[in-house]
Amino acid sequence: MNKKKLGFTTRQLHADGHNKPLHAHAMPIFQTSTFWFDSPDHGAALFAGEAEGHIYTRLGNPTTEALERVLASLEEAEEAVVFPSGLAAIQGSTLPFMKQGDHLISGDTLYGPSLSLFGDIFANYGIPTTFVNTADPDEIKKAIRPETKFCFLETPANPTNKITDIKVVSDLCHESGVKIIIDNTYATPYNQTPLTLGADMVIHSATKYLNGHGDVIGGCVIGKTEDTEVVRNYRTGTGPVSSPFDSFLYLRGLKTLSMRMERHNANGLAVAEFLEKHPDIDKVMYPGLPNDPGHETAKRQMKGFSGMVAFELKGGYEAAKELLNNTEIFILAVSLGTVDSLIQHPASMTHAKVPKELREMQGLTDNLVRLSVGCEDTDDLIEDLETAIQKAKAVVGV
Numbered sequence: 001m002n003k004k005k006l007g008f009t010t011r012q013l014h015a016d017g018h019n020k021p022l023h024a025h026a027m028p029i030f031q032t033s034t035f036w037f038d039s040p041d042h043g044a045a046l047f048a049g050e051a052e053g054h055i056y057t058r059l060g061n062p063t064t065e066a067l068e069r070v071l072a073s074l075e076e077a078e079e080a081v082v083f084p085s086g087l088a089a090i091q092g093s094t095l096p097f098m099k100q101g102d103h104l105i106s107g108d109t110l111y112g113p114s115l116s117l118f119g120d121i122f123a124n125y126g127i128p129t130t131f132v133n134t135a136d137p138d139e140i141k142k143a144i145r146p147e148t149k150f151c152f153l154e155t156p157a158n159p160t161n162k163i164t165d166i167k168v169v170s171d172l173c174h175e176s177g178v179k180i181i182i183d184n185t186y187a188t189p190y191n192q193t194p195l196t197l198g199a200d201m202v203i204h205s206a207t208k209y210l211n212g213h214g215d216v217i218g219g220c221v222i223g224k225t226e227d228t229e230v231v232r233n234y235r236t237g238t239g240p241v242s243s244p245f246d247s248f249l250y251l252r253g254l255k256t257l258s259m260r261m262e263r264h265n266a267n268g269l270a271v272a273e274f275l276e277k278h279p280d281i282d283k284v285m286y287p288g289l290p291n292d293p294g295h296e297t298a299k300r301q302m303k304g305f306s307g308m309v310a311f312e313l314k315g316g317y318e319a320a321k322e323l324l325n326n327t328e329i330f331i332l333a334v335s336l337g338t339v340d341s342l343i344q345h346p347a348s349m350t351h352a353k354v355p356k357e358l359r360e361m362q363g364l365t366d367n368l369v370r371l372s373v374g375c376e377d378t379d380d381l382i383e384d385l386e387t388a389i390q391k392a393k394a395v396v397g398v
Contacts, residue, residue, distance in 0.1 A: 008074065008189075008190060008258050009258040009259075011070070011073045011074060012070060012073075012074060012254050012255060012257050012258060013255060015069050015070040015072075015073035015074070016066040016067070016069055016070050016251060017066065017069065020066075021062065026251075026252075027062075027063055027066040027248065027251055028062075028063065029063055029244050029245055029247075029248045030057075030061050030062045030063045030244050031244050031245060032057065032061075032244075033056065033057050034055070034056050034057070035053070035054040035055055035056070043055075057241065057244065058236065058239060058241050059236055061241075061244050061247070063244040063247045063248050063251070064082050064241070064242055064244060064247040066247075066251060067080075067082055067242075067247045067250050067251050067254075068080040068081065068082055068220075070251065070254055071204075071206075071210075071220050071222055071254075072222060074189040074190075074254075074257075075184075075189045075193055075194075075195055075202050075222045076189075076193050076195055076196055077195050077202070077222045077223055077224070078223070078224050078225045078228070079222070079223070079224070079225050079228040079229075079232075080220050080221065080222040080228065081220065081221045081222075081228050081231045081232045081235060082206075082218065082219070082220050082241075082242045082247060082250075083218065083219040083220060083221070083235065083240050083241075083242060084217065084218060084219070084240050084241065084242050084243070084246070085205070085207070085217050085218060085219050085240075086111075086185065086203065086204065086205025086206065086207060086208075086217075086218070086219035087113055087114070087117060087205075087219065088219055088240045089203045089204065089205070089206075089219030089220055089221050090114055090117060090152070090183070090203055090219070091117065092221055092231050092234055092235055092240065093152075093181050093201050093203050093221045093231060094122075094149075094150055094152065094181065095122075095234070096230050096231060096233070096234035097149055097150070097179075097230060098127055098149050098150075099127075100125060100126035100127065101126060101127075101147060102127055102147050102148075102149045103127070103128055103129075103130070103145050103147045103148045103149065104118060104122065104127060104128070104129045104130075104148070104149065104150050104151075104152060105129070105130050105132060105140060105143045105144065105148060105150065105151040105152070105178070106118050106129050106130070106131050106132075106151075106152045106153065107131070107132070107133075107134040107152065107153035107154055107155075107157055107162075107164065108131040108132055108133055108134075108358065108361055108362055109133075109154065109157035109158070109159075109160055109162050109362045109363075109364075110153075110154055110157065110158060110183070111154070111158045111183075111185075111205075111350065112346075112350045112351040112352070112353055112354050114152075114154075114183070115131075115351075115354055115358070116353055116354075118131075118152070119131070130143040131358070133162075134151070134153040134155070134162075134164040134169060135162055135163060135164050135165075135293075135294065137165070137168055137169055137172050140169060140172060140173070141172060144173070144176045144178060148176070148178050149178065149179065150178065150179050150180070150181055151169065151173045151178055151179070151180045151181070152180075152181045152183070153169070153180075153181075153182060153183070154182070154183040154185070154186065155182065155186075155187070155192075155194075156186040156187060156287055156294070156298070156305075156306065156308065157186075158185075158186060158308075158350075158370075159308075159310050159346045159350070159351070159364065159368065159370040160285050160310055160362060160363050160364065160368075161186075161285045161286055161287055161292070161294070161308060161309075161310055162285075162294060162363075163287050163292075163293075163294025163295075163297045163298045164297075165297045165300075165301070166180075166182060166194050166197040166198060166199055166301055167197045167198050167301070170197060170198025170199055170200075171198060174198070179200040179201070179227075180198070180199050180200055180201075181199065181200065181201045181202070181203060182194035182199045182201075182202050182203075183202075183203050183204070183205075184202045184203070184204055185203075185204050185205045185208050185209070185336075185337070186306055186308050186336075187302060187306055188204075188209045188210065188257065188261055188306070188337075189202075190257055190258050190261040190303070190304070191261060191265070191302045191303055191304040191305070191306055192301055192302045192303070195222070195223065197301055200223055200224070200227060201221055201222065201223035201227055201228075201231075202221075202222045202223065203219065203220065203221050203222070204219060204220050204222075205218075205219050206218040206219050206220050206250055207219070207335065207337075208335065208336050208337030208338075209257070209260070209261065209264070209306075209336075209337035210250060210253060210254060210257065210337075211249060211250050211253040211254075211337075212253045212256065212257065212260050212337060212338060212339055213249075213253055213338060213339060214335065214338035214339075214340075215249060216246045216249045216250065217246070218242050218246055218247075218250060260339060260375060261304060261306070262304070263375040264306060264307030264337075264373060264374070264375065265288075265304035265305060265306060265307065266378070267307055267373045267374065267375065267376070267378050267381060268286065268288065268305060268306055268307035268308065268309055268373045269286070269288045269289075269305060270378045270381075270382070271309050271371065271373050271378075271381055271382060271385065272284055272286035272288060272289055272309045273289070274382045274385070274386075275309065275311050275385070276289055276291070278386075278389065280313065280314050280315075280389050280393055281311050281312065281313060281314065281389075282311075282312040282313070282314055282367070283311060283312040284309070284310075284311045285309070285310040285311065286305065286308075286309050286310070287302070287305050288304075288305030307337075307371075307372060307373035307374065308336060308370070308371070308372060308373070309370075309371040309373055310346075310368055310369065310370045310371070311368070311369055311371075312365055312367050312368050312369075313367050313369060313389070313392065314367075314393075315367065315392065315393070315396040316366060316367045316396075317345075317347075317348075317366040317367055318395075318396050319367060319392045319393070319395075319396040320345055320366070320367045320368070320369050320392075321345070322388075322391060322392035322395045322396060323343075323369060323388045323389060323391075323392040324343055324344070324345055324369070324388075326387065326388040326391040326392060327343055327384050327385065327388045328384055328387075328388075329341060329376060329380055329381060329384040330342065330343035330371065330381070330384055330385070330388075331343065332344065334349055334350050335372070336370075336372035337372060338372065338374060339374050339375045340374045340375070340376065341371065341372060341373055341374035341376060341381060342371070342372040342374070343369065343370070343371055343372075344369075344370055345368075345369060345370075346364055346368060346370050347359060347364055347365070347366050347368065348366075350370075351364055
């Protein structure tokens with residue numbers, strides 16, 4: 001079965017294969033640390049790579065391998081490597097290819113811990129990072145050095161939904177021998193497949209939309225075998241493997257990804273349109289809106305715009321805090337991509353450790369609120385926001 005020629009939903013349901021152990025319909029959880037051998041010769045052959053099979057779950061596990069087959073199929077890639085968190089996946093996609101003195105270019109608008117990983121931890125190992133506005137290809141071009149190995153970026157970017165033209169930036173980077181990695185967490189492979197646009201690798205915080213239910217932490221690196229084998233060897237040698245039970249939960253979540261994303265896309269757009277027309281909202285950041293600066297690029301490279309909406313509320317931080325205090329359906333919590341809706345304040349929460357000057361460069365203001373719009377009834381979500389906005393307005397007096 002050539003899964004790349006099948007539709008997305010068909011692949012998400014069948015790419016894990018039909019020949020599951022013991023004729024199981026759902027892939028079983030192989031909750032075991034080790035696997036027994038038929039004989040000493042069999043064990044020796046496995047360790048020598050002369051036989052197919054399993055040895056030890058750090059080296060490979062059938063449940064996780066089934067998940068990796070689905071992820072690779074959905075991103076139209078050769079292979080995927082699963083990690084126990086999105087941040088571990090980012091490290092696994094970059095560090096094994098780099099050494100002291102190498103250089104990384106990163107988008108200036110990222111998930112807060114990603115900024116810390118590059119700006120602090122990598123810097124301590126002698127790998128500097130230049131943060132640029134990747135929406136402007138000239139900034140990337142100026143930042144490239146002979147020792148530059150990667151350009152890493154998010155599009156849409158967290159939390160402002162800034163859009164980067166993946167094909168333009170990929171072509172630019174490849175001219176200088178620089179590989180490009182796209183964090184596709186916000187978009188998901190249902191809405192965007194960066195590898196088909198020229199990217200070398202894709203990473204996900206699979207905790208978010210890929211799982212969709214807010215009950216497990218994980219990540220993945222997806223790309224060509226020549227790259228993913230380096231990543232896989234790094235994972236084997238350093239140990240950050242996903243548990244079989246977590247892999248099972250991801251497999252289960254992926255079964256409904258396309259259906260969930262259709263709902264997230266529709267609700268996200270409806271909420272963004274409501275906020276854009278609201279007199280108490282200064283600015284809405286959502287690439288599905290025609291007035292958004294990234295809209296035309298997003299239309300070219302995305303089939304939907306996800307459920308992530310950011311907006312600036314009149315009245316500053318105090319108004320934003322009151323808004324967060326008064327939603328009933330939107331749950332006050334970080335993370336994103338769950339079937340239920342979440343709300344948070346990036347400047348004081350997910351991006352609190354980002355230096356103020358960098359936050360300002362990102363456009364991450366103190367009155368910016370981020371929504372992860374879920375799958376609830378659209379009218380209920382809008383009514384919840386309207387009620388909370390009015391309560392915030394009454395307290396702050398805007």
